[in-house]
Amino acid sequence: MILVYIEVREGKVKKASLEVLSEAKRRANELGQEVFAVLVGHGLESLAPKVSQYGAKKVIALDNPLLSSYSPSGYAHALAWLCQELAPEVIFFTATSMGKDLAPRLAAQLGVSLASDCIQTAVKDGNLEVKRPIYAGKAFATFRFKSSPIMATLRPNVFPLGTPVDGQGDAEKRDVAVPEDQVRDRVDEVFKEEGAELDVTEAEIIVSGGRGLKGPENFDVLRELTGILPHSAVGASRSAVDAGWIDHQHQVGQTGKTVSPNLYMAFGISGAIQHLAGMSSSKVIVAVNKDAEAPIFKVADFGIVGDLFQVLPPLKEELKKVLSE
Amino acid sequence: MNIFVFVKRVPDTESKIRINHETNSIDEEGLKFVLNPYDEYAMEEALRIREAKGGKVTVLSVGTEESTVVLKKCLAMGADEAVLIKEDTPELYDGLRTAKIIAHAMKTKFADYNLLLFGKQAVGADNAQVPVMVAALLGLPQINVVTKLEIEGNTAVAHREIEGASEKVNTPLPAVISAQKGLNEPRYETLKGIMMAKRKEIPVLTLQNLGLDESSLVSQLELVKLESPSARQAGTVIEDEPETAAKRMVEFLRNEAKVV
Numbered sequence: 001m002i003l004v005y006i007e008v009r010e011g012k013v014k015k016a017s018l019e020v021l022s023e024a025k026r027r028a029n030e031l032g033q034e035v036f037a038v039l040v041g042h043g044l045e046s047l048a049p050k051v052s053q054y055g056a057k058k059v060i061a062l063d064n065p066l067l068s069s070y071s072p073s074g075y076a077h078a079l080a081w082l083c084q085e086l087a088p089e090v091i092f093f094t095a096t097s098m099g100k101d102l103a104p105r106l107a108a109q110l111g112v113s114l115a116s117d118c119i120q121t122a123v124k125d126g127n128l129e130v131k132r133p134i135y136a137g138k139a140f141a142t143f144r145f146k147s148s149p150i151m152a153t154l155r156p157n158v159f160p161l162g163t164p165v166d167g168q169g170d171a172e173k174r175d176v177a178v179p180e181d182q183v184r185d186r187v188d189e190v191f192k193e194e195g196a197e198l199d200v201t202e203a204e205i206i207v208s209g210g211r212g213l214k215g216p217e218n219f220d221v222l223r224e225l226t227g228i229l230p231h232s233a234v235g236a237s238r239s240a241v242d243a244g245w246i247d248h249q250h251q252v253g254q255t256g257k258t259v260s261p262n263l264y265m266a267f268g269i270s271g272a273i274q275h276l277a278g279m280s281s282s283k284v285i286v287a288v289n290k291d292a293e294a295p296i297f298k299v300a301d302f303g304i305v306g307d308l309f310q311v312l313p314p315l316k317e318e319l320k321k322v323l324s325e
Numbered sequence: 326m327n328i329f330v331f332v333k334r335v336p337d338t339e340s341k342i343r344i345n346h347e348t349n350s351i352d353e354e355g356l357k358f359v360l361n362p363y364d365e366y367a368m369e370e371a372l373r374i375r376e377a378k379g380g381k382v383t384v385l386s387v388g389t390e391e392s393t394v395v396l397k398k399c400l401a402m403g404a405d406e407a408v409l410i411k412e413d414t415p416e417l418y419d420g421l422r423t424a425k426i427i428a429h430a431m432k433t434k435f436a437d438y439n440l441l442l443f444g445k446q447a448v449g450a451d452n453a454q455v456p457v458m459v460a461a462l463l464g465l466p467q468i469n470v471v472t473k474l475e476i477e478g479n480t481a482v483a484h485r486e487i488e489g490a491s492e493k494v495n496t497p498l499p500a501v502i503s504a505q506k507g508l509n510e511p512r513y514e515t516l517k518g519i520m521m522a523k524r525k526e527i528p529v530l531t532l533q534n535l536g537l538d539e540s541s542l543v544s545q546l547e548l549v550k551l552e553s554p555s556a557r558q559a560g561t562v563i564e565d566e567p568e569t570a571a572k573r574m575v576e577f578l579r580n581e582a583k584v585v
């Protein structure tokens with residue numbers, strides 16, 4: 001069985017988890033296995049039908065009031081308990097902030113290794129293989145597993161979502177015992193970043209600015225673009241972040257976030273190796289830079305040599321025009 | 326406050342990575358190695374806590390003899406003690422191995438600690454696993470990817486970064502905390518610090534010293550293949566009047582790339 005951890009934030013199932021579930025289903029078909037999904041929290045069983053649409057034979061909601069807010073120890077404890085009973089062959093998580101926090105804890109508890117942030121899975125000679133970037137995407141490593149269960153986290157926005165089909169699986173709520181001392185690292189409070197609709201790792205389009213933007217106020221011009229482009233977010237180079245123009249949550253690159261959106265738009269970003277490491281797996285890249293020699297043009301599918309301040313206004317108007325068609 | 330900071334020697338982020346296909350490994354020749362950038366934040370935070378609350382800062386690295394260089398840097402920044410756990414096998418990208426070694430050392434050699442500070446991720450293997458795995462193996466609470474930390478009595482109050490928000494967590498010590506960019510601005514080594522670090526002995530522990538059996542550390546990941554990313558083809562680059570250029574870019578996005 002392949003077990004998929006389904007992440008819930010603010011009462012909603014994360015799209016990235018459904019991507020992982022879809023990928024699990026594809027591999028399960030090849031391996032001749034079933035897919036189970038597991039939710040952890042309190043009162044989440046109503047989400048089960050949505051999850052089973054993506055191919056889970058069974059959706060288990062592990063329940064305890066102590067788990068109503070996230071705690072890595074508590075959640076890992078609950079999952080370890082379930083794993084003992086189900087003995088899954090494979091466990092998949094999303095490589096989101098929660099998955100990256102939780103999967104290694106569970107792996108260590110189960111005494112198995114973990115492949116982080118995978119971008120491809122495959123079955124070769126009956127064995128599951130995963131591919132993951134190392135050195136921030138400057139190389140790729142393919143791994144096989146010698147242990148069971150196999151554990152991996154899968155990068156968001158990489159794996160295609162399956163087609164939802166109604167009424168596929170069963171749902172089951174299970175009460176799980178959690179000792180008080182297992183929720184010592186429970187989240188007390190969540191502070192949302194002002195105006196941040198989407199995180200760069202979740203966006204389908206990223207409009208990114210660098211030192212060429214000259215000042216914080218010009219990020220508002222990029223925000224006007226994200227205002228009209230669906231599922232988009234504002235990104236930034238480290239120089240822009242270090243200058244204090246925008247919060248480091250937005251930083252893309254080797255010491256920022258690794259992103260693979262459908263479209264990455266770079267304005268006034270030179271394309272330093274550390275920046276490219278974080279975004280060169282984007283499906284399409286476009287760039288505007290006044291320097292024809294800027295390295296960003298080496299990875300861009302379409303580039304404009306010119307002043308971004310002159311290009312942005314007509315670009316916005318043109319985009320508005322085609323988006324309203 | 327007895328603080329331990331865990332640091333790794335990693336290739337500089339500027340490095341071009343070359344693969345040696347014969348040995349199926351990364352070619353280390355010509356690579357420049359540095360202290361993992363995130364570990365600098367952990368180191369700085371430890372020093373600030375010591376300055377505010379008193380106590381001792383010990384840095385520990387698992388690695389080859391060459392890791393002494395990054396330990397010396399930490400001593401020069403102001404750490405009180407440094408320890409090297411010698412690991413001579415080639416890197417295999419398995420976080421559990423390193424975590425087991427660290428957890429075992431803490432249990433058997435350094436059982437008296439209040440705070441274990443890590444970087445959130447080592448650039449290179451990029452696993453982001455070791456801190457959390459150590460927490461699990463030692464049964465400690467964890468706060469991962471921290472951008473703000475306060476120690477109040479016997480409690481750590483931290484903000485950890487998540488997608489588009491931050492989570493505030495309160496946890497009793499001892500605990501595992503991993504540092505994210507934004508936590509602080511790491512200081513530079515002082516000349517005096519560098520001189521002192523030069524003279525300072527760094528004790529070396531081996532896996533045998535620790536009573537660790539290689540058979541309990543065998544990696545369960547098997548590296549099948551290493552490959553370089555397929556180079557992106559440079560596309561069209563135009564120079565034109567802003568209106569025309571913008572129009573052509575949008576045409577490209579809509580008709581060729583089909584992304585808007």
Ligand SMILES: Cc1cc2nc3c(=O)[nH]c(=O)nc-3n(C[C@H](O)[C@H](O)[C@H](O)COP(=O)(O)OP(=O)(O)OC[C@H]3O[C@@H](n4cnc5c(N)ncnc54)[C@H](O)[C@@H]3O)c2cc1C
Pocket residue numbers: 209210211212213236237238239240251252253254255256257267268269270271272273274275278288289290291294306307308309338362
């Ligand atoms: C350990 C380490 C980690 C790092 N991690 C990251 C990381 O995660 N992410 C990251 O981004 N960087 C990172 N860097 C920094 C990186 O090396 C570069 O310094 C940084 O990416 C440069 O940012 P930039 O492109 O905005 O600025 P610059 O390199 O200064 O480029 C600005 C560009 O704007 C163009 N420009 C200026 N004015 C205009 C205009 N009016 N119209 C059009 N174009 C204009 C210029 O031609 C230039 O190409 C890291 C560095 C180190 C040492």
Ligand SMILES: Cc1cc2nc3c(=O)[nH]c(=O)nc-3n(C[C@H](O)[C@H](O)[C@H](O)COP(=O)(O)OP(=O)(O)OC[C@H]3O[C@@H](n4cnc5c(N)ncnc54)[C@H](O)[C@@H]3O)c2cc1C
Pocket residue numbers: 331332333361363364385386387388389412413414415416417418419420421422423442443444445446447448449450451452453454455456543544545
């Ligand atoms: C010299 C050497 C030999 C190795 N040999 C093997 C082997 O034979 N088989 C195998 O499976 N694995 C081996 N490993 C382990 C593996 O290659 C990685 O180092 C391990 O997965 C850590 O992952 P990471 O670097 O991605 O750390 P992450 O989990 O990304 O690191 C996060 C944080 O953990 C701490 N940390 C990580 N690594 C160390 C360290 N080495 N010392 C102190 N603190 C650390 C740092 O604070 C770091 O910021 C070896 C490691 C080293 C350094």
